[in-house]
Amino acid sequence: MTGNPIAVFDGHNDVLLRLFRRGGEAERAFLDGEAAGHIDLPKARRGGLAGGLFAIFSPSDEGSGGGSKVEELMATPPYDVPLPEHLELTFAQRVTVNMAALLFRIERASAGAVKVCRSAAEIEGAIAGGVLASVLHVEGADAIDPDFHLLDVLCEAGLRSLGLVWSRPNAFARGVPFRFPSTPDTGPGLTDAGRALVAHCNARRILIDLSHLNEAGFWDVAKLSDAPLVATHSNAHALTPHSRNLTDRQLAAIGESGGLVGVNFATSFLRPDGRRDADTPLEDVIAHFDHLIGKVGEDGVGFGSDFDGATVPRAIGDAAGLPALVEAMRRHGYGEALLAKLCHGNWLRVLARTWGEPRSERRADLAA
Numbered sequence: 092m093t094g095n096p097i098a099v100f101d102g103h104n105d106v107l108l109r110l111f112r113r114g115g116e117a118e119r120a121f122l123d124g125e126a127a128g129h130i131d132l133p134k135a136r137r138g139g140l141a142g143g144l145f146a147i148f149s150p151s152d153e154g155s156g157g158g159s160k161v162e163e164l165m166a167t168p169p170y171d172v173p174l175p176e177h178l179e180l181t182f183a184q185r186v187t188v189n190m191a192a193l194l195f196r197i198e199r200a201s202a203g204a205v206k207v208c209r210s211a212a213e214i215e216g217a218i219a220g221g222v223l224a225s226v227l228h229v230e231g232a233d234a235i236d237p238d239f240h241l242l243d244v245l246c247e248a249g250l251r252s253l254g255l256v257w258s259r260p261n262a263f264a265r266g267v268p269f270r271f272p273s274t275p276d277t278g279p280g281l282t283d284a285g286r287a288l289v290a291h292c293n294a295r296r297i298l299i300d301l302s303h304l305n306e307a308g309f310w311d312v313a314k315l316s317d318a319p320l321v322a323t324h325s326n327a328h329a330l331t332p333h334s335r336n337l338t339d340r341q342l343a344a345i346g347e348s349g350g351l352v353g354v355n356f357a358t359s360f361l362r363p364d365g366r367r368d369a370d371t372p373l374e375d376v377i378a379h380f381d382h383l384i385g386k387v388g389e390d391g392v393g394f395g396s397d398f399d400g401a402t403v404p405r406a407i408g409d410a411a412g413l414p415a416l417v418e419a420m421r422r423h424g425y426g427e428a429l430l431a432k433l434c435h436g437n438w439l440r441v442l443a444r445t446w447g448e449p450r451s452e453r454r455a456d457l458a459a
Contacts, residue, residue, distance in 0.1 A: 104399055
């Protein structure tokens, strides 16, 4: 096809963490572009990345390699990566506030090219206007106090999505380790505080992200929550038996709830051998799309790239490479209506329902 690339709304990226670690001139680096990283504004425009959930993640050590060390250990299966214990609350809160401020500063410096969106209608309007639609998301509730004071403040500031846990444990839940091969059934479910957090998120209409949560916690949320079940960046355990991936039973529950799974581009969660290797073919990505569509339904699958947080297939490379994946999906037999759902329509529908917006027919022809 010719013309603009199809608009992609992506369920997960870690660009704020990358920029936070980068330090000075972070806003300009994002807006003007640079060689480093998977996402900046020029790369997004070239690739049709029209918006997404921008994650705030508190690393276990502000100066450490964190995710890079995890990635190194995932290069040679089998593996069981050791993870740190709980973060100290005030440290996590400071990092969270700093990263949120960074996103707002990018918006302010962008002269209208980037917008922090607080509704599905705002996302759709931004995409239609060629504005990068960013949604504030927190990955792991380590910064949330027991009385949810910071959560309420963040919600008023624009937070619309929260992962209860990253892979390390916290006061609310236990995450899955980075383990291959392994099932996601790796420990106990939600704590009492975690159950209260689910209720609070439902009351505030904050999306609850199930990625990184262990299987017992997943089923606790499924019983407690009145919102669609969403895993922003997870894949199919049947294809890649990694603890981070979802079983067919979990996928069926997400489909029954009217929820969504975002396909993760991290090669360790894509490859049948669980290996971190950029020389992973696009066919492995499409195989997960196929499986998820078969188990969740074509209305319940989207993109959840994990850009700036993982090793992705070399054929994609960064956000500018998204058209290569979309074209491979097209060659595989995905029609234009299905592509529009997978690339952005399904995310818009699920976000609107989760956030309590009136149902409406969403446009399927959004261009970046």
